[in-house]
Amino acid sequence: MERSLVLVKPDGVQRGLIGEVISRLERRGLRLVAARFVQVSQELAETHYAIHKGKPFYDGLIKYITSAPVMAMAWEGPNAIAAIRQTMGATRPTEAAPGSIRHDYALEVGRNLTHASDSGENGAKEVALWFKAEELVNWGRDVDRWIFEG
Ligand code: DAT
Ligand code: MG
Numbered sequence: 142m143e144r145s146l147v148l149v150k151p152d153g154v155q156r157g158l159i160g161e162v163i164s165r166l167e168r169r170g171l172r173l174v175a176a177r178f179v180q181v182s183q184e185l186a187e188t189h190y191a192i193h194k195g196k197p198f199y200d201g202l203i204k205y206i207t208s209a210p211v212m213a214m215a216w217e218g219p220n221a222i223a224a225i226r227q228t229m230g231a232t233r234p235t236e237a238a239p240g241s242i243r244h245d246y247a248l249e250v251g252r253n254l255t256h257a258s259d260s261g262e263n264g265a266k267e268v269a270l271w272f273k274a275e276e277l278v279n280w281g282r283d284v285d286r287w288i289f290e291g
Pocket of ligand 1: 232
């Protein structure tokens with residue numbers, strides 16, 4: 142079972158899209174593990190986006206993610222990484238598949254509404270960065286056997 146960090150970034154929160162993002166992930170069949178509404182500190186932003194340090198868009202990215210509160214969540218499921226990134230759509234909204242969140246609600250790469258982890262390994266790392274172990278809820282749904290084959 143894979144886990145992904147999901148962020149509804151400041152633009153998504155400001156535009157009232159928290160519910161839309163949660164709704165799409167729930168309907169996909171993914172299972173919520175943790176959630177926290179948070180004003181991101183400079184330190185957390187820099188750690189989270191360390192891989193992009195030195196890139197031309199880095200300063201703007203840090204400014205964007207710390208500009209207003211975000212909704213941070215952990216979601217899990219089989220193939221969660223691929224499924225969630227597909228639901229979000231490509232990084233550039235104009236390249237995102239029709240029906241994806243970034244396609245349906247965004248125009249610019251620097252205002253692309255959401256973050257999702259890009260590998261199982263990074264999913265585990267990012268969930269551990271954003272949440273304490275005791276904030277992660279282990280639970281099951283009666284419907285799980287109708288969504289998860291294993
Ligand atoms: P993703 O968020 O799809 O995983 P990423 O990890 O490559 O994309 O980049 C992180 C964020 O940085 C992305 O959501 C928006 C911003 N970004 C990436 N490439 C950019 C670019 N060329 N210009 C401006 N912002 C960019
Ligand atoms: Mg990324």
